[in-house]
Amino acid sequence: MQKAVEVHKAYKYRLYRNNKMDGSIHHQINVAGMIWNHALALQKRYYKLTGKYISLHTMQKHIAKLRMCRFNYAYWQALGSQAAQEILERLDKAYQRFFKKQGGLPRFKKVKKYKSFVLKQAGWDLLDAQEGKKYRKIRIDKKMYKFVYHRPLNGVIKTVTIKRDSAGRLWLCFSVIEKMEIPEHTSTGKIGGFDFGLTNFLTTDEGKTIESPQYYKCDLPRLRAIQRRVSRKVKHSNNHKAGIWHINRRHIRIADKRLNFHFQLANALCDQYDVMVFEDLNLDAMKHLWGRKISDLGFAQFVKVLDWVAFKRGKRIIQISRWERTTGKCSHCGHTQKLELSDRVFECEGCGNTLGRDHNAAINILEAGHRLMLSQSIEVLANREAVGVNGRSPYH
Numbered sequence: 001m002q003k004a005v006e007v008h009k010a011y012k013y014r015l016y017r018n019n020k021m022d023g024s025i026h027h028q029i030n031v032a033g034m035i036w037n038h039a040l041a042l043q044k045r046y047y048k049l050t051g052k053y054i055s056l057h058t059m060q061k062h063i064a065k066l067r068m069c070r071f072n073y074a075y076w077q078a079l080g081s082q083a084a085q086e087i088l089e090r091l092d093k094a095y096q097r098f099f100k101k102q103g104g105l106p107r108f109k110k111v112k113k114y115k116s117f118v119l120k121q122a123g124w125d126l127l128d129a130q131e132g133k134k135y136r137k138i139r140i141d142k143k144m145y146k147f148v149y150h151r152p153l154n155g156v157i158k159t160v161t162i163k164r165d166s167a168g169r170l171w172l173c174f175s176v177i178e179k180m181e182i183p184e185h186t187s188t189g190k191i192g193g194f195d196f197g198l199t200n201f202l203t204t205d206e207g208k209t210i211e212s213p214q215y216y217k218c219d220l221p222r223l224r225a226i227q228r229r230v231s232r233k234v235k236h237s238n239n240h241k242a243g244i245w246h247i248n249r250r251h252i253r254i255a256d257k258r259l260n261f262h263f264q265l266a267n268a269l270c271d272q273y274d275v276m277v278f279e280d281l282n283l284d285a286m287k288h289l290w291g292r293k294i295s296d297l298g299f300a301q302f303v304k305v306l307d308w309v310a311f312k313r314g315k316r317i318i319q320i321s322r323w324e325r326t327t328g329k330c331s332h333c334g335h336t337q338k339l340e341l342s343d344r345v346f347e348c349e350g351c352g353n354t355l356g357r358d359h360n361a362a363i364n365i366l367e368a369g370h371r372l373m374l375s376q377s378i379e380v381l382a383n384r385e386a387v388g389v390n391g392r393s394p395y396h
């Protein structure tokens with residue numbers, strides 16, 4: 001049985017210029033950064049003078065007028081009007097988040113480090129894929145570009161984002177709405193409980209542990225060597241710039257490896273289980289429990305990836321309440337006792353059962369998941385919704 005659903009997805013391809021000297025895309029991204037900074041400065045000045053916020057509509061009208069100005073801002077014309085409007089929408093969204101106390105105040109950005117601009121309906125034209133060709137062509141603002149067409153592009157394209165990464169490379173991201181077939185009946189019939197930890201990335205209720213590969217640590221000697229070499233270059237020279245890009249490329253590679261590991265692990269779990277029970281996946285709660293360290297392990301990313309993979313494969317993730325006691329409770333007899341963070345082993349004072357701390361917790365999590373499933377499946381589904389945005393791929 002399969003069910004067809006519409007999902008938001010993103011496809012990412014490496015974009016190449018026909019001529020390496022052609023700086024127009026970089027220029028457009030720079031202009032996008034300037035518009036962001038200009039609008040933000042206006043917003044701040046206006047607030048200082050009147051204590052009020054400039055609405056999106058007013059701001060868009062104002063920037064459109066500036067773009068028409070023949071002298072001072074003529075170079076802003078390099079960026080399409082829709083793309084310019086989109087930056088203001090982005091800024092407005094950042095402000096709205098700030099007003100709702102969901103985020104910090106938007107910041108000025110270094111133009112050289114500004115990352116992207118978005119094209120909606122206009123300003124681009126995608127040429128048909130040619131058979132036997134590894135690349136495909138796209139026209140952006142009257143110029144032709146090639147991109148490596150390594151996977152077929154499906155769905156209805158909503159926006160095209162042109163991105164520049166910290167290594168100076170260009171990327172093309174198509175945001176699409178795509179119809180997908182989701183399997184409705186799953187096959188393994190197995191339910192598992194999992195505990196996230198600091199020493200072991202994941203511990204199952206069967207006592208299996210999965211360690212997080214330390215990609216960053218492994219690469220550190222090489223990274224340090226490059227850093228030393230770069231530090232000897234003359235600042236602002238071309239050699240220095242190339243060195244910085246080399247370092248950044250290295251960092252991106254580490255992040256890519258980690259992301260790949262997360263996808264593989266998520267798929268491996270979905271191979272084995274139909275239902276996966278976790279403790280509260282709310283990352284704020286996890287941060288509160290463990291401090292800042294969790295951001296290094298990439299839990300946030302894994303949770304997003306797993307949520308997506310599980311959704312795509314018709315599997316279910318259950319998260320139990322954050323108030324459920326899982327660590328200081330014996331999984332065998334239910335006896336509760338105090339357990340320090342440093343205690344790696346749980347020794348039950350009630351029945352003498354001895355288990356690894358995370359193993360014991362994973363069994364408790366599984367048991368709590370069973371109870372949740374029996375008591376009310378609607379609640380479970382509601383929780384599932386809260387884990388992440390349903391049916392939206394976190395990555396391409």
Ligand SMILES: [Zn+2]
Nearest residue numbers: 330333348351
């Ligand atoms: Zn016990």
